[in-house]
Amino acid sequence: MSVNTPENRSNRKLLIGGLLVVLLSINGILIYMNYQKKEKTEEQEEIIRVKNSELENQIKVYEALKSDFERQSQELQAMGLENDSLEAKIAAINADLNQLRGFRKSSYSLADQRRFRDRASAFEKQLKEKDAEIARLKEDNEVLYTENTGLKVTQNRLTDSLTTMKTTNKDLSEKVKVASRLEAQNIQVNIINQRGKEKEDDDNEYRAKRVDKIRVAFKLAKNDVAPKEPKTVYMRLIEPDGAALYNLSMGGGSFDVDGEGMYYTAKRDFVFDNTQQQLSFLYDKNAEYKKGQHTIELYSDGFLIGKTNFVLK
Structure with missing residues (x-):
């Protein structure tokens, strides 16, 4: 039978104290690990948020590029000019947009970001060059329009005479056609x-x-x-x-x-x-x-x- 001596009581106190220290240490470790995990989760969420924001901004950039190229295409059409190269660029931008929108359901890596930023920069450069070319064409058209206005005055004077001649020739042609009909x-x-x-x-x-x-x-x-x-x-x-x-x-x-x-x-x-x-x-x-x-x-x-x-x- 053990005796509750002062020495035994002191040993129990030391043991209990040691257990408390161990429990507190474990609890501290768990708290630290949970904190680290939370920080890592928040960091990952922030990375995803930044990537999503970058992706949406890139989509907006491409949509604006598409709109500008379509505007250029319409301007060239209004001037009666061919625009096959612009149609090809619009098709390429549509293809890039489809890829970018597809990243909403998959990973949008840093390499993807760099690739699409570089392509967007190249498209922007081409857009500016085409705008300058269209501006020059418009100036040339203005000069031609002024020259044509002067020519139209002369042309209109000839039109009445030509119309009369064409009407007379048409009447004669119809008469000849009818007269030459076989029987x-x-x-x-x-x-x-x-x-x-x-x-x-x-x-x-x-x-x-x-x-x-x-x-x-x-x-x-x-x-x-x-x-x-x-x-x-x-x-x-x-x-x-x-x-x-x-x-x-x-x-x-x-x-x-x-x-x-x-x-x-x-x-x-x-x-x-x-x-x-x-x-x-x-x-x-x-x-x-x-x-x-x-x-x-x-x-x-x-x-x-x-x-x-x-x-x-």
Whole structure:
């Protein structure tokens, strides 16, 4: 049995005191470590904040650059000048902006910051050089505008005379064009049956089931105004439902009449020689013909030069 002697009591006090010192030391260490951790966290947060601020400022710089280059592009367009180089710069800035905005979700390193600052500086230098060039162009345009103003006075005096002459020439050209229009005369439609026998009817009426091919023959009227040159005549075979037969494999196609597209059934190239030459078309539909009234239209140089009808019963 231990005796509570003064020596034992003194030892316990020393032990308790030692434990307190150890606990206080540990607590101090923990407090210090927590402080260090907090400082490190705050330092990291500050670095991130600075980087984010730098990133947003850089984005604003690029957006301003883009706006200025677009302004230059519009100024050049207003002067009627090409601006392909500016469009290329705007495209490059857009690409950089996309990269910068992407850094909002990833790390924006110091190397990235230096790279984009250097590129922005280069763009700013190019921007200033282009502004100086545009200013010179505007000055040159002002000089040209002054010179042109003087020329316009003279030009306006000539315009009235030229307008009158053009109107007269246009009227004459239209009259010559109309006068040189060809005319198809004595248009005759004959049918050829499956045995190759050709039939002619003064009334242009035939039996549909006997038709294998159709021959359209005509002659061109004399025209001393029309130039002797190569020409093309288009034939349209219009069925009773109003649609023109049209088949590329059978020589069909399309042409323009007064700016309107029309389908033709067949065409023929020839040289007009003003000798009342005879022309003809031989058309094989390669299918059964419809019953009813058919129409033949002939066109050349954009004019309807002849028309006739025939009936298939």
